[in-house]
Amino acid sequence: MINYAKFAKFLGKKALRLIILLIFVILISFILIDMSPINPVKTYISNVVVSQEQVASLEAYWGVNEPITTKMANWLGNILQGNLGTSLIYRVPVIDVIKERFTASLALMLSSWAFSGILGFLLGTIAGFKKDTIVDKIIKVYCYALQSAPTFWIALIMLMVFSVYLGWFPTGLGVPIGTLSENVSFWDWLNRLILPMVTLSIIGVAQIALFTRDKLIEEMNSDYFLFAKSRGESGWNLIKRHGIRNILLPAITLQFLGFSELFGGAVLVEQIFTYPGIGQAAVSAGLRNDVPLLLGIVIFSAIFVYCGNLIADIIYNFVDPRIKESEEDG
Amino acid sequence: MDNTQKGSLYNPLAKLNLRTKTLITIAATSLILIVVVISSLLINSNDITTNFQAMNQAPSFGHIFGTDWMGRDMFTRTLKGLGLSVQIGAGASILSSLIAISMALVGSINKYLDGVIAWLVDLFLSIPHILLIILISIALGGGAFGVTMGVALTHWTSLTRVLRAEIKQIKTSDYVRLSERFGKSKLWIARKHILPLIVTQIIVGTILIFPHAIMHEASVTFLGFGLSPHEPAIGIILSESMKYLATGDWWLALFPGLALLIIVLLFDLAGENIKKLLDPTSANK
Secondary structure (H helix, E strand, O other): OOOHHHHHHHHHHHHHHHHHHHHHHHHHHHHHHHHOOOOHHHHHHOOOOOOHHHHHHHHHHHOOOOOHHHHHHHHHHHHHOOOOOEOOOOOOEHHHHHHHHHHHHHHHHHHHHHHHHHHHHHHHHHHHHOOOOHHHHHHHHHHHHHHHOOHHHHHHHHHHHHHHHOOOOOOOOOOOOOOOHHHOOHHHHHHHHHHHHHHHHHHHHHHHHHHHHHHHHHHHOOHHHHHHHHOOOOHHHHHHHHHHHHHHHHHHHHHHHOHHHHHHHHHHHHHHHOOOOHHHHHHHHHHOOOHHHHHHHHHHHHHHHHHHHHHHHHHHHHHOHHHHHHHHHO | OHHHHHHHHHOHHHHOOHHHHHHHHHHHHHHHHHHHHHHHHHOOHHHOOOOHHHOOOOOOOOOOOOEOOOOOEHHHHHHHHHHHHHHHHHHHHHHHHHHHHHHHHHHOOOHHHHHHHHHHHHHHHHOOHHHHHHHHHHHOOOHHHHHHHHHHHHOOHHHHHHHHHHHHHHHOOHHHHHHHHOOOOHHHHHHHHHHHHHHHHHHHHHHHHHHHHHHHHHHHHHHOOOOOOOOOOHHHHHHHHHHHOOOOOOHHHHHHHHHHHHHHHHHHHHHHHHHHHHOHHHHOO
16 A cells, blocks of 8 residues: 555655756756847847837847846746746747647657557567577667667658658648648548657667566576476466566656657657657747747756656655565665 | 587687677777778868769769769768767767766765755756757857757766766775775875776766767757758758658668768777776676
């Protein structure tokens, strides 16, 4: 049974840490943006011809020439009221952009997260069980090669093979061009999700597969495993009862700790498949100097990564029975 | 005896012991990497000439990586790009490990500073790397400097963690306690007891940052935040190739990326083998 009082205290502590962390994330990103040569007024007016006075009045309105402390105080005050400002390139409130984009990205990231987790675990288990055979070697080479492959290059190759040559999938965009949003069917949407999802998955497989393989080999050398073997257990049953049970939790924990990498991968994959997600929004915001949107995305990405780490921590501290027992002993 | 003789019939490598094999791997990988860097330095940017009579040619014996839309030889461009990547990777990894060393040293002074360093590591890991590199690169105005600093400022965390743990372990060991009782100064202990033991970690750590640094530089450049478009970087070559994917110019994307993958793999291989050599306890794992 989970100790609820302890659990509540743990969550409270974690929430406090998140708040402190976010404050510092905001501080750092704000200082970085302030250092940059970006001029928000120029971004806002882009190519429109304006007079010197209009520029001056815009600068005064946005407080471009105020000291950084005043700027930051203003912005922090707005954030506390839930106002992240207005995106300069989409011309709608940042929070709306993030809501829409993050939902699309979550569908992509979570599906590939689950897919790569299951596939990686399976491959790792097979490789570990068939250690030093040709199957193991193939899986190992595959994993090492993928670990060294640039994400965006894999995405390019996938796009080239499946969209350009085979024509199985559209080359990009979240929905077909010229279709109204209410007419987009679930299948249209799914059709465009598959290729980015598969790409993101095959990249995510490597780490989890290698981890599972090493852990399983470790378990296979343990005394209880040898004992079970000598009692005559073999094959799938042996692996299931004495191997998988012991390596599943660490593997899931590792997968949750990978949220940061997942987000990074999504940024690149979304950019190549022009999938309308948060990563693509971050790149456009960065390239076109949309400061409010970029800062908003940084904050939400930090929350996303924190959630992954928090779940991993919970599994580690509260779900794994071995850790609970060793705590009671000590 | 019987076994080794049998093995040598099929595989000449089986005769060698692990140490020799490790040394051969290190020598071979370093040789390839050095050749790549030197040959890329020898390529003058003027040698990559435009030749509109040989536009968009598929790979052939004349141009083994094909040519691009301006008739430039892709093999030369790729080689030049790899050299650039390795140089930026080197700069970023060395900077990164310098940051990591100073962080670990600051952390070893007392408990509070150690807490601060641990928290700083968590802070830098809390923002996805690629976003942080983009932010830093934007802040520093982009270009080679921006992207090198971006990569350097995000990749010190893992080495810092390793060094912190190592230093902590050494500091609680018996011989350090003995030296303390003998009245040796903190500096003496750091120099005579701690430094010699963490040097291997630092060397291996720096080499193992390399592959990540190269890959992140290429990704960020690909997205348009790194090197400027007229530099012959791999990220630039690949982002250009995207425009020609639909017309079926597959060689523009395939070979430069594959070359980058091989370079990254070689660095990984070299790093792991140097680790085996310098840190024999890890070789038995």
